[in-house]
Amino acid sequence: MRPRLVLFGDSITELSFADGGWGAALADHFARKADVVLRGFSGYNTRWALRVLARAMEGAAAGAGGSDPAAVTVFFGANDASLPDRKQVHQHVPLEEYRSNLRAICAYFKEQWPSTKIILITPPPIYEPARIRDMYGEDDPSKLPERTNEAAGAYAQACLTVAKELNLPAIDIWTKMQQFPDWQTSALCDGLHFTLFGNKILFDCVLETLESIGFSQGSLQPDLPLFHDIDPKNPLKAFEI
């Protein structure tokens, strides 16, 4: 049976099948070799994610008798890092609780799916002027952003700490993205969510991380004959399986 990749996260995961999205790109890349299962929940922080975890994963694994997913990406923190004294206070989760929620999410997956590789993804960087525009329009530039890059960086660091502690692979998209020129607008469309280019950056990181855990185009076999392996003189021979 085809291995599965489960994408668990907030809006950046939920939106990952929109045009040029990193989730759709994974599904396309592994079209003949793996299933990609979307479990994105816009606006969710780790507190809410933890609360719904069991229900969120219904149907994500292969069902009774099937194998565990090959890997699951856990991509939260952008909402947890909303500042506690600003507009999106209800999404805020204190840093220490974020860490402990991430640990609990990983513990759940280890318990439910012992053979599944967990990949942690840090929250992305934040471009504050675009957040102010997104929240308040152009009218009042004196407003304060509901998220800051500094806070996102602290949550990114906490995510990396948990990954290290649990010996899990992690993608530090907060740092990675900021290495690209004009990342503020080339990688982010509203100071938080991804442009096509931002999606491409994360897609490349996920592929690279999957490869590091032995999950790649090269290492996976297609479950059924590929067209270019079918002998035009005797096509049915390829199906004698």
Place this chain on the structure above:
Amino acid sequence: MRPRLVLFGDSITELSFADGGWGAALADHFARKADVVLRGFSGYNTRWALRVLARAMEGAAAGAGGSDPAAVTVFFGANDASLPDRKQVHQHVPLEEYRSNLRAICAYFKEQWPSTKIILITPPPIYEPARIRDMYGEDDPSKLPERTNEAAGAYAQACLTVAKELNLPAIDIWTKMQQFPDWQTSALCDGLHFTLFGNKILFDCVLETLESIGFSQGSLQPDLPLFHDIDPKNPLKAFEI
């Protein structure tokens, strides 16, 4: 558990998660309400599809104890309609066998997944000059195309006949696409596969057909609270479920 849509077909299905693809668009549209499972097999005709059907569907349903998929699209014929005396002869399947293979595929689904709605999709129209270029390059315009629009139309008609006979919903993408101006190049990129616009046409048809069988954004409930339904003053209330 989330309902599932299974997309079963040839390359036009396999490629449906590439940028702007109709499969990714479905996954995005139903991101919080349904899972979309990709089972596309480039180059396959109904003869080969029938041969691999059981294996192709491994993991596509929810597994033991789970529900049948809500719907499956069956989208073959473009390869069956390759002409028997041209370059892609090994993909050709005679019209009568195409009809009988389609019936057998539908019978399999009815047997395995009694409650699943089967949606047949006809092969798309063909733009022959682009097929010649795709097969032979620009060098020799005297070459003959391996597929013709006329042949594709005959297979489309056969597909509609089977749908009528089995009382199944069908999408006549062969006719539908030809209603758009410059469909030859606006909807098709190589005389056979879909442009972004072609993908959009099919996506709209699939949504419309799903709606006709009671499967739509409006009729489906999200399995977990949507962000805009969460009370900022008491977020956890939404999760008391």
